[in-house]
Amino acid sequence: MTQPSTRKGGGVVIRVQRGRIECLLVTSRSRPDRWILPKGTVDAGETYEQAARREVSEEAGVKVRLMAQLGVLRRPGQVMTYFLYRYVADASWPEEGQRQRRWASLSDAERMVPWSLRELIALASRYEY
Numbered sequence: 001m002t003q004p005s006t007r008k009g010g011g012v013v014i015r016v017q018r019g020r021i022e023c024l025l026v027t028s029r030s031r032p033d034r035w036i037l038p039k040g041t042v043d044a045g046e047t048y049e050q051a052a053r054r055e056v057s058e059e060a061g062v063k064v065r066l067m068a069q070l071g072v073l074r075r076p077g078q079v080m081t082y083f084l085y086r087y088v089a090d091a092s093w094p095e096e097g098q099r100q101r102r103w104a105s106l107s108d109a110e111r112m113v114p115w116s117l118r119e120l121i122a123l124a125s126r127y128e129y
Helices: 048-060 106-112 115-124
Strands: 006-017 020-027 039-041 062-075 078-090 101-105
Touching: 006 048, 006 062, 006 115, 020 048, 020 106, 039 048, 048 062, 048 078, 062 115, 078 115, 101 106, 106 115
Parallel strands: 006 078
Antiparallel strands: 006 020, 006 039, 020 101, 062 078
């Protein structure tokens, strides 16, 4: 019998700063030298998008506005749905002492994240901001 997949929601957060499109990255708690996109487990009663928005707030400390669903990544035992968000404002964040956050150009962000996340940033680059 197969185990049910863990459901996760994640976000690609974009802002325009001085005419430059930037993507928000956070460090992994388990590997602090690794830059990733915010994501986390969908809690009972939550949608993928609600979980993604909550994780963006908790892990990166930003308020966002939903733009689109970007894509679904599947790994053994996990289904991760990612959403594209537009940055609205900074907020307090529970994981501030556990993670770093960084705004990077889309091309830099693609190079900084693990290969499995690069396509999500490439998809985000196709939208109008």
